[in-house]
Amino acid sequence: MRAGGKRESSRSSYTSRRGVLRAAGAVGLAGLAGCTGFVGGSSDGIEYWTLFSGGDGEVMKSMVNEINDDYDFQINRQRVPWDEHYRRLYTSMVGGNPPDIAVMHSRMMNEYQDNLVSVTDEIGTEPYLTDVAQGGMVDGEQLAVPIDTHPLGLYYNKEIFEEAGLDPEKPPNTPDRFHEAAAAIIENTDYYAFDFPEGEYHAETMWMLLHGRGGKVLTDDYEPAFDTPDGRAVVQEMHDWVHEREWAPVDPTAGWEAWNRGELGMKIEGTWHVTIVREAGFEFGMTKPFVMPGADNPVTIGDSHTLIIPQSEERDRKRLENAIETIRLLSQQFNDRWGRNAGHLPASKAALKSDSLRTSNTWEQTLGVFHDMVNNDQFIRPPATPNVEEYTEAIYQPLDDMRAGNISPDEMIKTAVNGVEQAFNRR
Numbered sequence: 001m002r003a004g005g006k007r008e009s010s011r012s013s014y015t016s017r018r019g020v021l022r023a024a025g026a027v028g029l030a031g032l033a034g035c036t037g038f039v040g041g042s043s044d045g046i047e048y049w050t051l052f053s054g055g056d057g058e059v060m061k062s063m064v065n066e067i068n069d070d071y072d073f074q075i076n077r078q079r080v081p082w083d084e085h086y087r088r089l090y091t092s093m094v095g096g097n098p099p100d101i102a103v104m105h106s107r108m109m110n111e112y113q114d115n116l117v118s119v120t121d122e123i124g125t126e127p128y129l130t131d132v133a134q135g136g137m138v139d140g141e142q143l144a145v146p147i148d149t150h151p152l153g154l155y156y157n158k159e160i161f162e163e164a165g166l167d168p169e170k171p172p173n174t175p176d177r178f179h180e181a182a183a184a185i186i187e188n189t190d191y192y193a194f195d196f197p198e199g200e201y202h203a204e205t206m207w208m209l210l211h212g213r214g215g216k217v218l219t220d221d222y223e224p225a226f227d228t229p230d231g232r233a234v235v236q237e238m239h240d241w242v243h244e245r246e247w248a249p250v251d252p253t254a255g256w257e258a259w260n261r262g263e264l265g266m267k268i269e270g271t272w273h274v275t276i277v278r279e280a281g282f283e284f285g286m287t288k289p290f291v292m293p294g295a296d297n298p299v300t301i302g303d304s305h306t307l308i309i310p311q312s313e314e315r316d317r318k319r320l321e322n323a324i325e326t327i328r329l330l331s332q333q334f335n336d337r338w339g340r341n342a343g344h345l346p347a348s349k350a351a352l353k354s355d356s357l358r359t360s361n362t363w364e365q366t367l368g369v370f371h372d373m374v375n376n377d378q379f380i381r382p383p384a385t386p387n388v389e390e391y392t393e394a395i396y397q398p399l400d401d402m403r404a405g406n407i408s409p410d411e412m413i414k415t416a417v418n419g420v421e422q423a424f425n426r427r
Contacts (some may be wrong), residue, residue, distance in 0.1 A: 045074035046322050047099040051085040055275030056342035063334045071329075073322040086389075089310075098310035100323040104144060106135030106304040109384040116143040117309040122324045127332055128347045129374065135304050135381055144306035147331045148344035150271040151302030151370055151379060152201070152208060154289040156181070159282050160265045164188040171287035172266060178291040182247045185265040193247040195255030196238075196268040198403070203396040204301050204382060205268055209234045211380055212295030217395070222385060224420040227413050230294075235402070235409045237292060242403055250405060270302070274343040274366045286366045288373060299378050300370075304347065307331060339363075345370045387423045394419025 052060045057079060064077045078099070080088050086108065092098040093115055104112065120142040125133035128146055136144030158168035164184040172181040182193035196205055206226075207217050215230040225231075241248045249255045258264040262282040268289050269277075277284050290298035307327045309320070330338075335351035338344060340360045345367055346352055352371060357363055373379050385391065398415040401407045407415065 045076045046101060046319065046326055048075050048077050048326065049080050049085070049089065049099040049102040050077060051080055051082050051103055052342075053079065053082065054272075056272055056338075056344065059338060059342040062341075063330060063337060066334075067326065067329055071325075073325075075326055093310050096313070098312055100309060100312075100315060100319060101326060102308050102310065104306050104308045106144065106146070106306050107382045107384050107388050109135065109138065109144060110386050110388065112308065112310075113138045113143055115311045117311055117320070118143055119145060119309065119324055119327065123328055123331075127349060129349060129352070131374065131379065131381070132304050132347045135384065136306050144308045145327050145331050146304045146306050146347035147335060147338060148271070148342075148347050149302045149304045149370075149374065149379075149381075150344045151300040151373065152204065152268055152270050152289050153273075153286045153300065153366065153369060154178070154266055154291065155269055155273060155277055155284055155286045156266040157259075157262060157264065157282055158285055159262065160185060160189060160191055164265070168283075168285065171285055173287040173290055175291055175293045175295065178266070179293075181266065182245070186245070186247060189265075191263050191265055192249055192255065192258055193265045194241060194267070195248050195252065195259055195264055196241070198252040198400050199396055200392050201268075201270070202399045202403075203392050204303075206234055206238065206395065206399060207382065208289065208299060208301040208380070209237070209292040209295065211301070212290070212292050212298035214297065218383060218385065218391075218420070222391075222424045224417045227417050232409065232413060233294065234292065235399075235412055238399070239402055239409045239412075243405065250403065252403065271344045271366065271370060272342070274362060275341075284365075286369060288369060288378070297378075299380050300373050301380050301382060302345075302370075302374075303382050305344070339367055343367070345374065391420050391423035394423050 048064065050057070050060055061077065064075050068074050089098070089102055118141045123142065123145055125137065125142055129149070132146045132149045136142055136146060154172065156172060161168040161181065164181070165188055166181055166184050170177070172178040185191060185193040196202070210217065210226060210231055213230040213234065215228055216225050219225045242250055249258070255264060259267050260280050262280060274286070288298070289300055292298065307330060309323050332348050332350065335346040335348035336354045336357045339346040339351060339357050340362050343362055343366060346357065351357060357367070395416045398407060398412040398419070402409060402412040
């Protein structure tokens, strides 16, 4: 789940996605099936679409296999590639052939909320962390059930810390400690000090840092809100990581590869990264990503993987009941395993209190810190807005261009403001 290359822009589709789904619902989803040529779920078993790959993909596969072995219904799990998942889900819903269950990030709720089955009475929000469960709520109805939240953290290479003369058991969890560590690594080793994501997680890093200084990305009316002194300070800091202090490489791929070779000091990544960094073979730590000077209320940022049931005229009552039971099992009974083995912070309160999770290596290495941030109001969710993919791209593309050295911080702000305004048709 590493943030990879840029996604192909399709701005015209973003603007109308919710409207098309609403219209499809009004005429009956099956009525538009012939328009798409898409063939959806089979009649044998629950059709479940996921986007998980790598380590968390294998964990989800094992959980589904166990349900298939132990329960009197079958789940047909289909892994849809990350960059195709929402396009295929949208097409299936418009075409009247959606899966019975699909994974959806909570930030996407606004796009799909008019065409989802409510599970308020069958599941409810009480079993889950309050802030995380709210990502699936619309007008008092539970339309999505969380299985996790996956915030950003600051991973660091303890071996490089030792080589740089730093105490590897003193995590760089404040701006001063972070700056001290980065300067020591640059001065005393031959390695880059730091790396951070590109793409959408580049935008989330900016939002995280800006929120810590009391700012925000959007107003309540979806106007760009980051052309401010705090916004400019954050963008300048991110620019200077690369082009003034030279802590991070210009090319994020070079940073990623250096990190995995054990040749880079610190890296901002999400919960999922623990399964990757373990394979890299060096001793690591993970701490709060509180790296921004002047941040009086630093936070991390994390979206949630949720499970949804798209509306379908073809689904009978028994199939719906089995889909709801599958969601309950994955989000509650198996949720501690999702945390232990996939690395994401479970959404289930019971899972978070379980001995199996609290005594795990994952809790000690990462999840204890993530839970502390969520539990102490040091956590925000990306806003669920209309045109979420378009406006996120309007921010991360100029951020990526700034890192590449193609534009200045002022140009980045101007370009992003214009792009966000276009995303919400304000120009």
